Amino acid sequence: MIGYPGLAGRTIVVTGAAGGQGMREALQLSVLGANVIATDIAPTAPEDYDGTPVEYLPLDVADESGWRSLAAAVxxxxxxxxxxLVNNAGITHRTRLGATARADWDRVFAVNVTGAMLGIQHLAPLMDVGSSIVNVGSVAALTAHYPAAYTSSKWALRGLTHVAATEYGPRGIRVNIVHPGFIDTPMTAGAPVMMRSTQLDLTPLERVGLADEVASVVTFLLSDAAGYVSGAEIPVDGGFSSTAGAKLLSDRLAHSALNDSPPADPALA
Ligand SMILES: NC(=O)c1ccc[n+]([C@@H]2O[C@H](COP(=O)([O-])OP(=O)(O)OC[C@H]3O[C@@H](n4cnc5c(N)ncnc54)[C@H](O)[C@@H]3O)[C@@H](O)[C@H]2O)c1
Structure with missing residues (x-):
């Protein structure tokens, strides 16, 4: 972990921080001296904070009255x-478009998009010059990932990020979004085995990511080291989104080159 400047003594709210990436973000920020308010839908703090000074407040990000209370407390x-503010809380729902019920679509949007919107609306008025908001998107927001509601919600979150960066920039508040690839957390523990293996086939680094590897990029964006970074989208995905499937082609060509004789005309290679 790198000691990014400007975090000591700053109050930072992290949503969905009872597990997965949100917990690692809360712990990294606390270790760097930030005054972390970790929130999650769970009523009590997880034991895994293990003595690290992280204040825990329950918050369902889809509940506007909860945001109002949190803003008053802050x-x-x-x-x-x-x-x-780290808008990290998110849920997935792995159904294709034709099989997605309206209620599931609404639930995913309520958490992944409306939750982040409410967080910005209620907490940005408390922020001053030098503040930073980080939304947690997904490589689904850069692709046509099959879970329809999840993918669509993360594309919407990209739009919200750019609108917020434009609106709050003149007040010295930066807004950015990170796009995790396949990260080892409770969310992906339930993913189909085929999804995991195919994702790895398409990821240049050929491994899953760690929650800490996302958290350290979020920490960077919150710090003064990223003081002139706003409206940016940063994949943390082992190269997945940069290949657009070209890795599969590259791997297959490399494999076939081992078996094939070279073409008679080098121009055809
Ligand atoms: N794990 C991945 O591979 C991956 C990939 C891309 C994007 N993401 C995104 O990263 C973020 C964190 O994901 P994760 O993998 O750590 O997931 P996770 O399921 O492990 O953790 C998500 C946390 O959000 C909380 N949460 C759920 N609904 C909530 C609500 N309504 N209000 C407040 N908290 C709520 C959960 O209780 C949980 O603690 C999410 O936005 C997710 O979409 C994850």
Whole structure:
């Protein structure tokens, strides 16, 4: 972990921080001296914070009254002004478009898009110059990943990110989005085996990512080291989104080259 500047003493809210990437983000930020308010839909703090000073407040990101209460609690602490928000909470629903029920579509959008929108609406007014908001998207937002509601919601989150970066930039608030690839967390533990193996076939680094590897990019974006970075989209995906499937072609050609004789005309190679 790198010691990024400007985090010590800053209050930063992280959503969905009871497990997975959100927990690693909360712990990394705390270790770097930030005053972390970790939130999650779970009523009590997870034991895994294990003595690291992370304050825990329950919050369902889809519930606007919860955001209102959180904003009031944060505003009352003038000693540690709010300087950061990580809209990390997210849910998936792995059905294709034709099989997606309206209720599931609405639920995914309520958490993945509306939750982030409410967070920005309620907490950005408490932020000052030098603050940073990080949304957690997905490589699904860069592709046509099959879970229809999830993919569509993450594309919407990209739009929200750019709108927010434009609207809040003049107040000195930066807004960015990271796009994790296949990361080892409870969310992907339930993914179909075929999805996992195919994802790895298409990922240049040929391994899954770690929650800490996403958290360290989020930490960078929250810090002053990223002071002139706003409206950016950063994949943290082992190269997955950069290949657009070309890795499969490359691998197959390399494999066939081992078996084939070279073409008579080198121009055909
Ligand atoms: N794991 C991956 O491979 C991957 C890939 C791309 C994007 N992402 C995104 O990264 C983020 C974190 O994912 P993760 O893998 O750590 O998932 P996870 O399921 O392990 O953790 C998500 C956390 O969000 C919480 N949560 C769910 N609904 C909530 C709500 N309504 N309000 C507040 N908290 C809620 C859960 O309780 C959980 O603690 C999500 O936005 C996800 O879409 C994950």
């Amino acid at each position: 505003a009352s602490r003038s000693a540690h002004p709010l300087r950061g």
